[in-house]
Amino acid sequence: MALKPKGTVPFGPYETWYQVTGDLQSERPALVVVHGGPGSTHDYLKNLKELAAHTGPVVLYDQLGNGGSTHLPDKGADFWTPELFADELENLVTRLGIAGNYVLFGQSWGGLLVTKYAAARPAGLRGLVIANAPASYPLWLQEAERLRADLPPGVNETLLRHEAAGTTDSDEYHNAMRPFYEKHVCRLKPWPRDYLASFYEVYNDPTVYYAMNGPSEFHVNGTLKDWSVVDYCPQVDVPTLLISGRYDEATPATVQPFQDLIPDVRWVIFEESSHLPHLEEPELFQQVMKEFLSSLADTGQKEAAGHGAL
Template sequence: MAIKPKGTVPFGPYRTWYQVTGDLQSEQPALVVVHGGPGSTHDYLKNLTQLAEHTGPVVLYDQLGNGGSTHLPDKGPDFWTPDLFADELDNLLKQLGIDDYVLFGQSWGGLLVTKFAAGRPAGLRGLVIANAPASYPLWLEEAKRLRADLPPGVNETLLRHEAAGTTDSDEYHHAMRPFYEKHVCRLKPWPRDYLASFYEVYNDPTVYYAMNGPSEFHVNGTLKDWSVTDYCPQVEVPTLLISGRYDEATPATVQPFQDLIPGDVRWEIFEESSHLPHLEEPELFQQVMRDFLGSLADGTAGGARTKETVGHGRH
Protein backbone atom coordinates (compact mmCIF):
# COMPACT_ATOMS: atom_id res chain seq x y z
CA MET A 1 0.00 0.00 0.00
CA ALA A 2 1.37 3.41 -0.97
CA ILE A 3 1.96 5.74 1.97
CA LYS A 4 0.45 9.20 1.58
CA PRO A 5 2.75 12.18 2.27
CA LYS A 6 0.44 13.27 5.07
CA GLY A 7 -2.32 11.57 6.98
CA THR A 8 -3.12 9.48 10.03
CA VAL A 9 -2.54 5.87 10.97
CA PRO A 10 -4.55 3.81 13.47
CA PHE A 11 -3.13 3.33 16.94
CA GLY A 12 -5.58 0.99 18.64
CA PRO A 13 -8.87 2.94 18.74
CA TYR A 14 -7.01 6.23 18.17
CA ARG A 15 -5.21 7.99 15.29
CA THR A 16 -1.63 9.29 15.01
CA TRP A 17 -1.02 12.16 12.57
CA TYR A 18 2.14 12.04 10.45
CA GLN A 19 3.91 13.80 7.57
CA VAL A 20 6.56 12.30 5.29
CA THR A 21 9.00 14.49 3.33
CA GLY A 22 10.97 12.54 0.73
CA ASP A 23 10.66 8.93 -0.43
CA LEU A 24 10.25 6.19 2.15
CA GLN A 25 11.54 3.77 -0.48
CA SER A 26 14.88 5.56 -0.48
CA GLU A 27 18.01 3.55 0.21
CA GLN A 28 18.86 6.04 2.96
CA PRO A 29 17.42 5.54 6.47
CA ALA A 30 14.40 7.64 7.38
CA LEU A 31 14.85 10.32 10.05
CA VAL A 32 11.90 9.94 12.41
CA VAL A 33 11.43 13.08 14.50
CA VAL A 34 9.98 12.78 18.01
CA HIS A 35 8.84 16.10 19.48
CA GLY A 36 9.01 17.38 23.02
CA GLY A 37 6.47 18.25 25.65
CA PRO A 38 5.10 15.80 26.40
CA GLY A 39 2.03 17.40 24.92
CA SER A 40 3.63 19.56 22.24
CA THR A 41 3.37 19.10 18.46
CA HIS A 42 5.60 18.68 15.40
CA ASP A 43 5.27 22.33 14.30
CA TYR A 44 8.40 23.73 15.95
CA LEU A 45 10.50 21.02 14.28
CA LYS A 46 9.26 21.61 10.73
CA ASN A 47 12.60 22.87 9.45
CA LEU A 48 14.10 19.40 9.95
CA THR A 49 12.26 18.46 6.75
CA GLN A 50 14.98 20.41 4.89
CA LEU A 51 17.32 17.52 5.62
CA ALA A 52 15.37 15.37 3.18
CA GLU A 53 17.00 17.30 0.31
CA HIS A 54 20.41 15.94 1.34
CA THR A 55 19.81 12.73 3.29
CA GLY A 56 16.93 10.26 3.57
CA PRO A 57 13.23 10.94 4.09
CA VAL A 58 12.08 12.83 7.18
CA VAL A 59 9.00 11.79 9.17
CA LEU A 60 7.25 14.17 11.57
CA TYR A 61 4.29 13.18 13.73
CA ASP A 62 2.09 14.47 16.52
CA GLN A 63 2.03 12.33 19.63
CA LEU A 64 -1.32 11.14 20.91
CA GLY A 65 -3.32 13.83 22.69
CA ASN A 66 -2.18 16.81 20.63
CA GLY A 67 -2.04 18.40 17.20
CA GLY A 68 -3.54 16.32 14.42
CA SER A 69 -3.64 13.13 16.50
CA THR A 70 -6.57 12.02 18.64
CA HIS A 71 -7.25 14.33 21.57
CA LEU A 72 -8.33 12.65 24.80
CA PRO A 73 -9.08 15.43 27.32
CA ASP A 74 -10.95 13.07 29.66
CA LYS A 75 -8.03 10.68 30.18
CA GLY A 76 -6.33 10.94 33.57
CA PRO A 77 -2.64 10.85 34.48
CA ASP A 78 -2.56 7.05 34.70
CA PHE A 79 -3.26 6.83 30.96
CA TRP A 80 -0.38 9.06 29.87
CA THR A 81 2.81 7.04 30.33
CA PRO A 82 6.20 6.70 28.59
CA ASP A 83 5.17 3.15 27.62
CA LEU A 84 2.11 4.52 25.80
CA PHE A 85 4.23 6.87 23.69
CA ALA A 86 6.89 4.23 23.04
CA ASP A 87 4.13 1.91 21.81
CA GLU A 88 2.77 4.71 19.62
CA LEU A 89 6.20 5.24 18.04
CA ASP A 90 6.61 1.51 17.42
CA ASN A 91 3.15 1.39 15.87
CA LEU A 92 3.89 4.38 13.61
CA LEU A 93 7.04 2.73 12.27
CA LYS A 94 5.13 -0.48 11.51
CA GLN A 95 2.14 1.32 9.96
CA LEU A 96 4.42 3.32 7.64
CA GLY A 97 6.55 0.27 6.81
CA ILE A 98 9.74 1.92 8.12
CA ASP A 99 12.40 -0.69 8.89
CA ASP A 100 15.59 1.36 8.42
CA TYR A 101 15.69 4.59 10.38
CA VAL A 102 17.39 7.11 12.68
CA LEU A 103 15.51 8.54 15.65
CA PHE A 104 15.69 12.24 16.52
CA GLY A 105 14.21 13.07 19.91
CA GLN A 106 13.99 16.67 21.11
CA SER A 107 13.55 17.55 24.82
CA TRP A 108 11.05 14.99 26.25
CA GLY A 109 11.39 13.24 22.90
CA GLY A 110 15.06 12.65 23.72
CA LEU A 111 14.18 10.61 26.79
CA LEU A 112 11.51 8.75 24.84
CA VAL A 113 13.85 7.72 22.01
CA THR A 114 16.47 6.61 24.56
CA LYS A 115 13.92 4.31 26.18
CA PHE A 116 12.91 3.07 22.73
CA ALA A 117 16.50 2.50 21.57
CA ALA A 118 17.26 0.49 24.70
CA GLY A 119 14.93 -2.18 23.33
CA ARG A 120 17.45 -2.61 20.47
CA PRO A 121 14.94 -2.51 17.60
CA ALA A 122 16.39 -4.16 14.50
CA GLY A 123 15.95 -1.24 12.10
CA LEU A 124 17.48 1.51 14.24
CA ARG A 125 20.71 2.87 12.71
CA GLY A 126 21.42 5.91 14.87
CA LEU A 127 20.11 8.15 17.61
CA VAL A 128 19.98 11.93 18.07
CA ILE A 129 19.18 13.13 21.60
CA ALA A 130 18.60 16.88 21.37
CA ASN A 131 18.21 19.27 24.32
CA ALA A 132 17.12 16.51 26.65
CA PRO A 133 17.91 15.70 30.28
CA ALA A 134 18.73 12.13 31.23
CA SER A 135 16.47 12.45 34.26
CA TYR A 136 13.78 14.77 35.54
CA PRO A 137 15.25 14.94 39.07
CA LEU A 138 18.44 16.31 37.45
CA TRP A 139 16.34 18.68 35.35
CA LEU A 140 14.63 20.04 38.46
CA GLU A 141 17.94 20.51 40.30
CA GLU A 142 19.30 22.55 37.41
CA ALA A 143 16.04 24.46 36.93
CA LYS A 144 16.26 25.58 40.55
CA ARG A 145 19.73 26.97 39.89
CA LEU A 146 18.68 28.69 36.64
CA ARG A 147 15.62 30.20 38.30
CA ALA A 148 17.73 31.71 41.05
CA ASP A 149 19.61 33.69 38.37
CA LEU A 150 16.50 35.30 36.89
CA PRO A 151 15.93 39.06 37.33
CA PRO A 152 15.11 40.17 40.88
CA GLY A 153 11.60 39.27 42.00
CA VAL A 154 10.80 36.88 39.15
CA ASN A 155 11.51 33.62 40.95
CA GLU A 156 9.80 34.91 44.07
CA THR A 157 6.64 35.50 42.02
CA LEU A 158 6.87 32.05 40.47
CA LEU A 159 7.40 30.35 43.83
CA ARG A 160 4.50 32.23 45.40
CA HIS A 161 2.07 31.04 42.74
CA GLU A 162 3.45 27.50 42.77
CA ALA A 163 2.95 27.30 46.53
CA ALA A 164 -0.58 28.73 46.23
CA GLY A 165 -1.56 26.50 43.32
CA THR A 166 -2.31 29.53 41.13
CA THR A 167 -0.02 28.68 38.22
CA ASP A 168 -2.87 29.33 35.80
CA SER A 169 -2.83 33.05 36.68
CA ASP A 170 -1.75 35.76 34.25
CA GLU A 171 0.91 36.93 36.70
CA TYR A 172 2.53 33.46 36.76
CA HIS A 173 2.49 33.23 32.96
CA HIS A 174 4.02 36.69 32.69
CA ALA A 175 6.75 35.73 35.18
CA MET A 176 7.54 32.59 33.16
CA ARG A 177 8.65 34.68 30.20
CA PRO A 178 12.19 35.68 31.37
CA PHE A 179 13.10 32.02 31.87
CA TYR A 180 11.73 31.02 28.46
CA GLU A 181 13.48 33.91 26.70
CA LYS A 182 16.82 32.98 28.27
CA HIS A 183 16.73 29.17 28.37
CA VAL A 184 14.11 27.99 25.83
CA CYS A 185 14.25 30.31 22.80
CA ARG A 186 16.57 33.32 22.62
CA LEU A 187 15.20 34.58 19.30
CA LYS A 188 13.11 37.77 19.29
CA PRO A 189 10.43 37.61 18.19
CA TRP A 190 9.78 33.91 18.71
CA PRO A 191 9.55 32.06 15.36
CA ARG A 192 6.12 31.24 14.01
CA ASP A 193 6.70 27.47 14.11
CA TYR A 194 7.71 27.63 17.77
CA LEU A 195 4.70 29.76 18.63
CA ALA A 196 2.43 27.26 16.85
CA SER A 197 3.59 24.45 19.12
CA PHE A 198 3.62 26.72 22.19
CA TYR A 199 -0.02 27.62 21.67
CA GLU A 200 -0.99 24.03 20.86
CA VAL A 201 0.26 22.95 24.29
CA TYR A 202 -2.06 25.39 26.01
CA ASN A 203 -4.98 24.84 23.61
CA ASP A 204 -5.15 21.30 24.99
CA PRO A 205 -2.82 20.99 27.99
CA THR A 206 -4.12 17.55 29.03
CA VAL A 207 -0.87 15.68 28.38
CA TYR A 208 1.51 18.48 29.38
CA TYR A 209 -0.20 19.13 32.70
CA ALA A 210 -0.57 15.42 33.54
CA MET A 211 3.01 14.38 32.77
CA ASN A 212 5.03 17.59 33.10
CA GLY A 213 3.22 20.35 34.97
CA PRO A 214 2.38 24.03 34.49
CA SER A 215 5.77 25.11 33.08
CA GLU A 216 9.15 23.90 31.84
CA PHE A 217 10.76 24.49 35.21
CA HIS A 218 7.99 23.38 37.58
CA VAL A 219 7.62 19.67 36.87
CA ASN A 220 5.08 18.24 39.28
CA GLY A 221 3.42 15.73 36.94
CA THR A 222 3.95 11.98 36.62
CA LEU A 223 7.43 12.41 35.09
CA LYS A 224 8.93 14.29 38.03
CA ASP A 225 10.85 11.22 39.25
CA TRP A 226 11.42 9.58 35.85
CA SER A 227 14.88 8.89 34.46
CA VAL A 228 16.33 7.04 31.47
CA THR A 229 19.78 6.52 32.97
CA ASP A 230 19.06 2.80 33.40
CA TYR A 231 18.25 2.56 29.67
CA CYS A 232 21.43 4.26 28.46
CA PRO A 233 23.77 1.24 28.75
CA GLN A 234 21.43 -0.74 26.46
CA VAL A 235 21.74 1.73 23.57
CA GLU A 236 23.83 0.09 20.84
CA VAL A 237 23.79 2.61 17.97
CA PRO A 238 25.94 5.70 17.21
CA THR A 239 24.51 8.63 19.15
CA LEU A 240 24.64 12.39 18.64
CA LEU A 241 23.93 14.61 21.65
CA ILE A 242 22.87 18.20 21.01
CA SER A 243 22.49 21.04 23.49
CA GLY A 244 22.72 24.82 23.60
CA ARG A 245 25.08 26.88 25.72
CA TYR A 246 22.06 28.60 27.37
CA ASP A 247 19.87 25.48 27.32
CA GLU A 248 17.50 24.60 30.14
CA ALA A 249 18.91 21.13 29.46
CA THR A 250 22.21 22.11 31.06
CA PRO A 251 25.46 20.12 30.62
CA ALA A 252 24.84 18.46 33.99
CA THR A 253 21.55 17.03 32.73
CA VAL A 254 23.08 15.80 29.44
CA GLN A 255 26.31 14.36 30.88
CA PRO A 256 24.80 10.98 31.89
CA PHE A 257 24.02 10.24 28.23
CA GLN A 258 27.69 10.62 27.33
CA ASP A 259 28.86 8.74 30.40
CA LEU A 260 26.45 5.80 30.17
CA ILE A 261 25.76 5.17 26.47
CA PRO A 262 28.50 2.81 25.24
CA GLY A 263 30.26 3.13 21.88
CA ASP A 264 30.11 6.12 19.56
CA VAL A 265 28.77 9.20 21.33
CA ARG A 266 29.34 12.73 19.99
CA TRP A 267 28.17 15.83 21.85
CA GLU A 268 27.68 19.14 20.05
CA ILE A 269 27.13 22.30 22.08
CA PHE A 270 25.73 25.25 20.12
CA GLU A 271 27.27 28.42 21.52
CA GLU A 272 24.48 30.85 20.53
CA SER A 273 21.52 28.63 21.37
CA SER A 274 19.32 27.70 24.25
CA HIS A 275 16.75 24.88 23.94
CA LEU A 276 16.09 25.13 20.19
CA PRO A 277 19.38 25.14 18.21
CA HIS A 278 17.55 24.00 15.08
CA LEU A 279 15.77 27.39 15.12
CA GLU A 280 18.40 29.54 16.85
CA GLU A 281 21.37 28.41 14.72
CA PRO A 282 19.68 26.66 11.79
CA GLU A 283 22.59 26.59 9.34
CA LEU A 284 25.02 25.10 11.85
CA PHE A 285 22.35 22.68 13.02
CA GLN A 286 21.64 21.47 9.50
CA GLN A 287 25.36 20.93 8.87
CA VAL A 288 25.84 19.00 12.11
CA MET A 289 22.88 16.79 11.28
CA ARG A 290 24.03 16.22 7.70
CA ASP A 291 27.50 15.27 8.94
CA PHE A 292 26.10 12.80 11.46
CA LEU A 293 23.62 11.24 9.06
CA GLY A 294 26.34 11.07 6.41
CA SER A 295 28.64 9.24 8.83
CA LEU A 296 25.94 6.64 9.36
CA ALA A 297 25.42 6.24 5.63
CA ASP A 298 29.11 5.82 4.76
CA GLY A 299 29.96 3.72 7.79
CA THR A 300 32.43 6.14 9.37
CA ALA A 301 30.39 6.48 12.58
CA GLY A 302 31.70 4.33 15.37
CA GLY A 303 34.21 4.38 18.17
CA ALA A 304 34.47 8.11 18.89
CA ARG A 305 33.53 9.72 22.18
CA THR A 306 33.87 13.47 21.73
CA LYS A 307 32.43 16.68 23.08
CA GLU A 308 32.48 19.64 20.75
CA THR A 309 31.47 23.26 20.80
CA VAL A 310 30.06 24.03 17.39
CA GLY A 311 31.85 26.85 15.62
CA HIS A 312 34.43 27.28 18.39
CA GLY A 313 36.55 24.16 18.07
CA ARG A 314 36.80 21.15 20.33
CA HIS A 315 37.50 20.99 24.00
Protein backbone atom coordinates in the same frame (compact mmCIF):
# COMPACT_ATOMS: atom_id res chain seq x y z
CA MET B 1 -2.52 0.82 -0.69
CA ALA B 2 0.02 3.58 -1.37
CA LEU B 3 1.10 5.60 1.66
CA LYS B 4 0.07 9.25 1.54
CA PRO B 5 2.73 11.89 2.30
CA LYS B 6 0.46 13.24 5.05
CA GLY B 7 -2.29 11.52 7.00
CA THR B 8 -2.97 9.35 10.02
CA VAL B 9 -2.26 5.76 10.99
CA PRO B 10 -4.37 3.76 13.44
CA PHE B 11 -2.98 3.28 16.93
CA GLY B 12 -5.42 0.98 18.67
CA PRO B 13 -8.72 2.87 18.71
CA TYR B 14 -6.89 6.18 18.13
CA GLU B 15 -5.09 7.96 15.27
CA THR B 16 -1.52 9.24 15.00
CA TRP B 17 -0.98 12.10 12.55
CA TYR B 18 2.21 12.03 10.42
CA GLN B 19 3.89 13.84 7.54
CA VAL B 20 6.58 12.40 5.26
CA THR B 21 9.04 14.51 3.29
CA GLY B 22 11.04 12.51 0.73
CA ASP B 23 10.81 8.92 -0.40
CA LEU B 24 10.36 6.23 2.24
CA GLN B 25 11.51 3.68 -0.34
CA SER B 26 14.94 5.32 -0.38
CA GLU B 27 17.91 3.18 0.66
CA ARG B 28 18.84 5.86 3.17
CA PRO B 29 17.33 5.49 6.65
CA ALA B 30 14.26 7.56 7.42
CA LEU B 31 14.66 10.21 10.13
CA VAL B 32 11.73 10.00 12.54
CA VAL B 33 11.36 13.24 14.53
CA VAL B 34 9.97 12.85 18.05
CA HIS B 35 8.82 16.16 19.51
CA GLY B 36 9.01 17.42 23.05
CA GLY B 37 6.49 18.38 25.67
CA PRO B 38 5.20 15.93 26.50
CA GLY B 39 2.09 17.29 24.88
CA SER B 40 3.64 19.58 22.28
CA THR B 41 3.39 19.13 18.49
CA HIS B 42 5.63 18.74 15.44
CA ASP B 43 5.25 22.40 14.39
CA TYR B 44 8.36 23.80 16.06
CA LEU B 45 10.48 21.10 14.38
CA LYS B 46 9.21 21.70 10.84
CA ASN B 47 12.54 22.92 9.51
CA LEU B 48 13.99 19.42 9.94
CA LYS B 49 12.10 18.62 6.72
CA GLU B 50 14.90 20.46 4.91
CA LEU B 51 17.21 17.54 5.67
CA ALA B 52 15.22 15.30 3.31
CA ALA B 53 16.83 16.92 0.28
CA HIS B 54 20.28 15.84 1.48
CA THR B 55 20.12 12.85 3.80
CA GLY B 56 16.97 10.81 3.24
CA PRO B 57 13.26 10.93 4.11
CA VAL B 58 12.03 12.79 7.19
CA VAL B 59 8.95 11.79 9.20
CA LEU B 60 7.23 14.29 11.49
CA TYR B 61 4.33 13.27 13.70
CA ASP B 62 2.14 14.50 16.52
CA GLN B 63 2.09 12.33 19.60
CA LEU B 64 -1.26 11.12 20.88
CA GLY B 65 -3.27 13.80 22.65
CA ASN B 66 -2.12 16.78 20.58
CA GLY B 67 -2.00 18.37 17.16
CA GLY B 68 -3.48 16.27 14.38
CA SER B 69 -3.58 13.09 16.47
CA THR B 70 -6.51 11.99 18.62
CA HIS B 71 -7.21 14.32 21.54
CA LEU B 72 -8.29 12.65 24.77
CA PRO B 73 -9.03 15.44 27.27
CA ASP B 74 -10.93 13.13 29.60
CA LYS B 75 -8.06 10.68 30.15
CA GLY B 76 -6.44 10.81 33.57
CA ALA B 77 -2.75 10.94 34.43
CA ASP B 78 -2.52 7.14 34.69
CA PHE B 79 -3.22 6.88 30.94
CA TRP B 80 -0.36 9.13 29.84
CA THR B 81 2.80 7.07 30.35
CA PRO B 82 6.20 6.79 28.63
CA GLU B 83 5.21 3.23 27.68
CA LEU B 84 2.15 4.54 25.81
CA PHE B 85 4.28 6.88 23.70
CA ALA B 86 6.96 4.23 23.09
CA ASP B 87 4.21 1.91 21.83
CA GLU B 88 2.87 4.68 19.61
CA LEU B 89 6.33 5.25 18.13
CA GLU B 90 6.78 1.54 17.42
CA ASN B 91 3.35 1.40 15.82
CA LEU B 92 4.19 4.39 13.61
CA VAL B 93 7.47 3.05 12.22
CA THR B 94 5.84 -0.33 11.59
CA ARG B 95 2.82 1.10 9.78
CA LEU B 96 4.99 3.40 7.69
CA GLY B 97 7.04 0.40 6.60
CA ILE B 98 10.37 1.77 7.86
CA ALA B 99 10.95 -0.52 10.85
CA GLY B 100 13.93 -2.05 9.06
CA ASN B 101 15.84 1.18 8.42
CA TYR B 102 15.41 4.38 10.42
CA VAL B 103 17.06 6.93 12.72
CA LEU B 104 15.35 8.56 15.71
CA PHE B 105 15.63 12.25 16.56
CA GLY B 106 14.18 13.07 19.99
CA GLN B 107 13.98 16.67 21.19
CA SER B 108 13.56 17.54 24.90
CA TRP B 109 11.03 15.02 26.35
CA GLY B 110 11.37 13.25 23.00
CA GLY B 111 15.04 12.67 23.79
CA LEU B 112 14.19 10.68 26.90
CA LEU B 113 11.52 8.77 25.00
CA VAL B 114 13.84 7.72 22.16
CA THR B 115 16.51 6.67 24.68
CA LYS B 116 14.03 4.34 26.38
CA TYR B 117 12.95 3.07 22.97
CA ALA B 118 16.50 2.53 21.67
CA ALA B 119 17.50 0.63 24.80
CA ALA B 120 15.28 -2.24 23.63
CA ARG B 121 17.63 -2.50 20.62
CA PRO B 122 15.08 -2.58 17.78
CA ALA B 123 16.66 -4.31 14.81
CA GLY B 124 16.12 -1.56 12.24
CA LEU B 125 17.36 1.38 14.29
CA ARG B 126 20.51 2.80 12.68
CA GLY B 127 21.24 5.82 14.85
CA LEU B 128 19.97 8.15 17.56
CA VAL B 129 19.92 11.91 18.07
CA ILE B 130 19.16 13.14 21.58
CA ALA B 131 18.58 16.89 21.39
CA ASN B 132 18.21 19.27 24.34
CA ALA B 133 17.11 16.52 26.70
CA PRO B 134 17.91 15.73 30.32
CA ALA B 135 18.73 12.16 31.26
CA SER B 136 16.42 12.46 34.27
CA TYR B 137 13.75 14.80 35.55
CA PRO B 138 15.23 14.93 39.06
CA LEU B 139 18.39 16.34 37.44
CA TRP B 140 16.26 18.71 35.36
CA LEU B 141 14.49 20.03 38.46
CA GLN B 142 17.76 20.44 40.35
CA GLU B 143 19.23 22.52 37.53
CA ALA B 144 16.00 24.47 36.97
CA GLU B 145 16.18 25.63 40.58
CA ARG B 146 19.70 26.94 39.95
CA LEU B 147 18.71 28.69 36.70
CA ARG B 148 15.67 30.26 38.30
CA ALA B 149 17.80 31.76 41.05
CA ASP B 150 19.68 33.73 38.37
CA LEU B 151 16.55 35.36 36.89
CA PRO B 152 15.96 39.11 37.31
CA PRO B 153 15.11 40.25 40.85
CA GLY B 154 11.58 39.40 41.93
CA VAL B 155 10.83 36.93 39.12
CA ASN B 156 11.56 33.74 41.02
CA GLU B 157 9.77 35.07 44.07
CA THR B 158 6.63 35.59 41.96
CA LEU B 159 6.92 32.11 40.50
CA LEU B 160 7.40 30.50 43.91
CA ARG B 161 4.45 32.38 45.38
CA HIS B 162 2.06 31.14 42.71
CA GLU B 163 3.47 27.60 42.79
CA ALA B 164 2.93 27.45 46.56
CA ALA B 165 -0.60 28.83 46.21
CA GLY B 166 -1.54 26.57 43.30
CA THR B 167 -2.29 29.58 41.08
CA THR B 168 0.05 28.70 38.21
CA ASP B 169 -2.79 29.35 35.74
CA SER B 170 -2.79 33.07 36.58
CA ASP B 171 -1.69 35.79 34.15
CA GLU B 172 0.94 36.99 36.64
CA TYR B 173 2.55 33.53 36.73
CA HIS B 174 2.53 33.26 32.93
CA ASN B 175 4.08 36.72 32.60
CA ALA B 176 6.76 35.82 35.15
CA MET B 177 7.63 32.67 33.16
CA ARG B 178 8.67 34.76 30.17
CA PRO B 179 12.22 35.74 31.33
CA PHE B 180 13.10 32.08 31.87
CA TYR B 181 11.76 31.08 28.44
CA GLU B 182 13.56 33.96 26.72
CA LYS B 183 16.87 33.02 28.35
CA HIS B 184 16.79 29.22 28.40
CA VAL B 185 14.18 28.03 25.86
CA CYS B 186 14.29 30.33 22.83
CA ARG B 187 16.60 33.34 22.67
CA LEU B 188 15.28 34.60 19.32
CA LYS B 189 13.21 37.81 19.28
CA PRO B 190 10.51 37.69 18.17
CA TRP B 191 9.82 34.00 18.75
CA PRO B 192 9.61 32.11 15.42
CA ARG B 193 6.17 31.29 14.02
CA ASP B 194 6.78 27.52 14.15
CA TYR B 195 7.69 27.69 17.84
CA LEU B 196 4.63 29.81 18.61
CA ALA B 197 2.43 27.32 16.74
CA SER B 198 3.48 24.51 19.09
CA PHE B 199 3.28 26.84 22.09
CA TYR B 200 -0.34 27.68 21.35
CA GLU B 201 -1.22 24.06 20.59
CA VAL B 202 -0.18 23.19 24.15
CA TYR B 203 -2.10 26.19 25.46
CA ASN B 204 -5.26 25.10 23.61
CA ASP B 205 -5.11 21.52 24.92
CA PRO B 206 -2.71 21.13 27.86
CA THR B 207 -4.07 17.71 28.90
CA VAL B 208 -0.86 15.76 28.33
CA TYR B 209 1.52 18.53 29.35
CA TYR B 210 -0.22 19.18 32.66
CA ALA B 211 -0.61 15.46 33.47
CA MET B 212 2.96 14.43 32.76
CA ASN B 213 4.99 17.64 33.15
CA GLY B 214 3.13 20.32 35.05
CA PRO B 215 2.43 24.04 34.63
CA SER B 216 5.78 25.13 33.15
CA GLU B 217 9.18 24.05 31.89
CA PHE B 218 10.74 24.56 35.29
CA HIS B 219 8.00 23.36 37.64
CA VAL B 220 7.59 19.66 36.92
CA ASN B 221 5.06 18.20 39.35
CA GLY B 222 3.37 15.71 36.99
CA THR B 223 3.91 11.99 36.63
CA LEU B 224 7.38 12.46 35.11
CA LYS B 225 8.88 14.31 38.08
CA ASP B 226 10.84 11.24 39.23
CA TRP B 227 11.37 9.63 35.81
CA SER B 228 14.87 8.87 34.51
CA VAL B 229 16.41 7.09 31.53
CA VAL B 230 19.90 6.89 33.05
CA ASP B 231 19.60 3.13 33.50
CA TYR B 232 18.64 2.71 29.84
CA CYS B 233 21.70 4.51 28.47
CA PRO B 234 24.21 1.59 28.58
CA GLN B 235 21.79 -0.50 26.52
CA VAL B 236 21.81 1.90 23.56
CA ASP B 237 23.90 0.16 20.89
CA VAL B 238 23.69 2.55 17.92
CA PRO B 239 25.79 5.64 17.10
CA THR B 240 24.35 8.55 19.07
CA LEU B 241 24.59 12.31 18.61
CA LEU B 242 23.95 14.56 21.62
CA ILE B 243 22.87 18.16 20.97
CA SER B 244 22.47 20.96 23.48
CA GLY B 245 22.72 24.74 23.64
CA ARG B 246 25.11 26.77 25.74
CA TYR B 247 22.17 28.50 27.46
CA ASP B 248 19.90 25.43 27.38
CA GLU B 249 17.51 24.61 30.20
CA ALA B 250 18.87 21.12 29.56
CA THR B 251 22.17 22.10 31.16
CA PRO B 252 25.42 20.13 30.77
CA ALA B 253 24.80 18.47 34.14
CA THR B 254 21.50 17.05 32.87
CA VAL B 255 23.06 15.80 29.61
CA GLN B 256 26.24 14.35 31.10
CA PRO B 257 24.81 10.88 31.89
CA PHE B 258 24.13 10.33 28.19
CA GLN B 259 27.75 11.19 27.43
CA ASP B 260 29.07 8.97 30.22
CA LEU B 261 26.91 5.90 29.69
CA ILE B 262 26.00 5.53 26.00
CA PRO B 263 28.83 3.51 24.41
CA ASP B 264 29.06 5.25 20.99
CA VAL B 265 28.27 8.91 21.54
CA ARG B 266 29.32 12.37 20.39
CA TRP B 267 28.21 15.67 21.99
CA VAL B 268 27.86 18.98 20.15
CA ILE B 269 27.11 22.17 22.12
CA PHE B 270 25.70 25.12 20.15
CA GLU B 271 27.31 28.22 21.57
CA GLU B 272 24.61 30.74 20.57
CA SER B 273 21.59 28.61 21.43
CA SER B 274 19.39 27.64 24.33
CA HIS B 275 16.76 24.88 24.00
CA LEU B 276 16.10 25.14 20.25
CA PRO B 277 19.38 25.13 18.27
CA HIS B 278 17.54 24.00 15.14
CA LEU B 279 15.80 27.41 15.19
CA GLU B 280 18.46 29.51 16.93
CA GLU B 281 21.44 28.33 14.81
CA PRO B 282 19.74 26.63 11.85
CA GLU B 283 22.69 26.61 9.43
CA LEU B 284 25.08 25.00 11.91
CA PHE B 285 22.38 22.63 13.07
CA GLN B 286 21.69 21.46 9.52
CA GLN B 287 25.42 20.96 8.93
CA VAL B 288 25.86 18.88 12.10
CA MET B 289 22.83 16.76 11.28
CA LYS B 290 23.89 16.19 7.66
CA GLU B 291 27.33 15.04 8.76
CA PHE B 292 25.90 12.64 11.34
CA LEU B 293 23.25 11.17 9.04
CA SER B 294 25.74 10.83 6.19
CA SER B 295 28.12 8.95 8.48
CA LEU B 296 25.35 6.48 9.30
CA ALA B 297 24.57 5.96 5.62
CA ASP B 298 28.26 5.46 4.81
CA THR B 299 28.62 2.94 7.62
CA GLY B 300 25.55 1.06 6.42
CA GLN B 301 26.87 0.87 2.86
CA LYS B 302 30.25 -0.40 4.05
CA GLU B 303 28.59 -3.08 6.17
CA ALA B 304 26.39 -4.14 3.26
CA ALA B 305 29.41 -4.33 0.97
CA GLY B 306 31.28 -6.37 3.57
CA HIS B 307 28.45 -8.88 3.88
CA GLY B 308 28.25 -9.12 0.11
CA ALA B 309 31.91 -10.11 -0.12
CA LEU B 310 31.51 -13.14 2.12
